[in-house]
Amino acid sequence: MQPTSKILSGLMGVCVGDALGVPVEFTSRAERVKMPVTEMTGYGTYNQPAGTWSDDSSLTFCLAESLCAGFSLEAIAKSFCRWYNEAYWTPYGEVFDVGNTTRQAITNLQRGVPPLDAGGTSESSNGNGSLMRILPLSFYSGYLNFSELIERVHQVSRITHGHRRSQIACGIYTSIAMGLLQGLEPKTAYLQGIENMKNFYTKPSDVRQINSHFQRIFGGTIDNLSVDKIQSSGYVVHTLEAALWCFLNTSSYAESVLKAVNLGEDTDTTAAVTGGLAGIYYGLENIPKEWVAQIARKDDIVALATRLEAAINSSSNK
Template sequence: MTSLESRFRGALVGLAIGDAVGTTVEFQAPGTFTPVTDMVGGGPFGLKPGQWTDDTSMALCLAQSLIDCRGFDARDQQEKYLRWWREGYMSSTGRCFDIGNTVRGALTRYLQFKEPFAGSTDPHSAGNGSIMRLAPVPLFYFSNPEQAIHLSGESSRTTHQARTAIDACRYLSALIVGALRGSSKEALLSPDYSPAPGLWGSKPLCSEIAEIANGSYRHKTVNQIRGSGYVVQSLEAALWAFATTESFKEGCLAAVNLGEDADTTAAVYGQLAGAYHGLENIPEGWRKKITDLNEIMRMADDLANSAVLGR
């Protein structure tokens, strides 16, 4: 039986691994590249195997903020994101790279106005930059599913305040909490799943995310799935990869080989699949290559300790 510690570590390490495997074909159109079969680095940023991009950097900033503040503090999260942008804090290379335009715009507004919820509310800004980093919030608030889901939505608002981005974070958080609790894949992917019964009735998901929660991806072929930067397509693609494969590796490669925003599709997949499969079921060869693996696992353990204490 997979331990809770293994699931916590799996969620955060799985995020980083998806990011590192996916960067190889980031920005490439589907069908235009030789399918990825391993963690090989390269890609648009010329990374070494195991180095990761903005997805993991922002997730680690978020994790460290929750640990340092012993809870959710949007202002501290922004300050850590700023350190990443300006100084390369929590970067696998020592510098900030691959920062999205929506995130950059939000950080610029935060610098100017000092309002921590600085994300754009424009539906056209509903990118996947907040679901890509999400895992630390459901990990920290694991013992209180309703709070985990609410604060996951709030964690989006620092950079992405479009309703679809917020609700994508809420729904993904529900799935991660359920996976940490050992729910079966069948249960997790059942229509309108939530570890907090009745939540979607009292606090509904927007129509685009509700459609995904009802299994939109189940009826689509690989050619109908898009691993784009749009949050709705990104979440759907990650869940398609999770639903249609058996192992962490198989699903990760399925997500990556959709191309386009491959690192983020796989990072979103990796959070959920890592929590579901546990650390020991993520390929050891991939784990050994990941930059700062021990530090990532330490953060996962710190988040787990907070969760067990019910903070």
């Protein structure tokens, strides 16, 4: 079992990045260049106090909580509905910043649509809403074979985002996170992660998706692009590219997530996705303590990480 620090580092890495981005979401890159974010701030876009996380972290925690009782798509879907309807796993009992594709999927779930059919499958359903919450599944990498884990990743994406492109983005991200959990350096984890996915995505339809939409990532040199070639919108491919670019072009947790926030636009999600990888690699001890101290429900997040470790240990011993 990877030590608790890896699970907690990953979950807190997502959450801190998310909270850094919340106050400046939807601001332009030009605004961020003029007034870069350098610390945890509050209010701004959603008028929330410093340390407030958004749907990115809420749904990550919902997934992690569900996994504590084993793998059940129905239970995961139910937890997403609880978040939306009851403000479950929110920082202050309020839901804000809900993506349209996620909202529609939850409406479908509440109408009785099965989890695997609830997520949108149209071209326009490729926001980053499943990518932003998928990290907890990577912690099972030591206990499930690669194919089984990636299939579960695809299924969990489909609860809200059913288009194959969104599933593939989640698969790539998980594959790279798995390398970091094995102790690889960032660039090595990236290269091994995409190599594993090349061997996995061999169906012609998947190869077409990769050649059309993921060629910059699969080229193995995403980190060599200049900043003006990196987009930071809510489109899932943009988010994955931006997160990898920020992670690979920095040398600390703080530097990586601040680079993500200061790209502008979908600041909280870009930083959350970046922060998941950076948290695993740099460790909780290297996430600035003053940022962690401001995070809402910090103790609940620590307790969740402990429960998830125990659940993974228990399932591996059966």
